[in-house]
Amino acid sequence: FVSSGSGGIVEVIRFSQKQGFFKKQGLDVTMIYVPSGVLAAQTVVSGSALIANNSVSDILNAIAAGAPLKILTVNIDRFQHLFVARPGINSPKDMKGKKVAVSRYGAFSDIETRFLIRQWGMDPDRDVQVLQIGNSAARSAALMSGGIDGAVVTPAFVPVARNAGLNVIFDLSTIKTRFANIGLMAQERLIREQPRLVKGAVAGLVHGIKFWKTNPEVAKAYLKQIHKVSAADLDSIYEDGSKNVRSEPTPDLDGIQTAWESIPELKARGPVDFKKFVDSRFIEEVLREMK
DSSP, X not given: OEEESOSTHHHHHHHHHHTTTTGGGTOOOOOEEEXXXXXXXXXXXXXXXXXXXXXXXXXHHHHHTTOOEEEEEXXXXXXXXXXXXXXXXXXXXXXXXXXXXESSTTSHHHHHHHHHHHHTTOOTTTTSEEEEOOSHHHHHHHHHHTSOXXXXXXXXXXXXXXXXXXXXXXXXGGOOOOOOOXXXXXXHHHHHHOHHHHHHHHHHHHHHHHHHHHOHHHHHHHHHHHOOOOHHHHHHHHHHHHHHSOSSOOOOHHHHHHHHHTSHHHHTTOOOOGGGGBOOHHHHHHHHHHO
8 A cells, every 4th residue: 555645644544554444354454655646656557556545636647648547536635735934934925936845846746836826826937936855844844944935735744844933824725626636546457356455445444534533532642653742733733634534535526627637738638538537436335335
């Protein structure tokens, strides 16, 4: 089970494994972290891993390049990051002419950052300098060292950022656009040959999400082992994850279309049948069985 990124749904998946929800489905899951969504997609395409939790934008890029992948769930259908800036920068308009960090060009953090800068009325190619730095941890470190001026980071990094004197100047979760952000993907061959395994992975995740949301003290005890922050900050990390992760993570086509059209190279291809990118039968079966 491959995952990229940090915080939010990644915490929930690891929590689900620790609580035994995948084992209850007959699965012995090994969690593998990779530093970008592009690598996560490549890992599944190569057969090195069976299923990945990945940015939908990276899944769509892989599908567009011919990869035989299907989106099984959309676990988060909104932007969830926060834009953090160095001291002295207090609002989006202050970012003009500044250095902005992303993980890699073309990765979800890059797509998300460019989308946000356009929302601010600026051109990401002319009005800011976009630099490849790495994941949220690397971007936070670059901010604290003064190497960059701003970046999107996951909610889990916000307490550390604030303690370092950095400013949160925009909460991307306030953008109401439905945007397929993070989801599960699998190879078409695995879906054909081992549908019970695929359903088990989806079921383990959905049951884990439910337990996370209905047992906050257990979830916070788990988070406390990972994040060395105050009780108030721990509550904030838990709440941020809970509000963004969907209890019924169906792969809705409108959010997938928004993600596709946010990538200029994909949008330029013209009309697309988004139904061919998803296989929703597993999540639909799991949700029916849970009712």
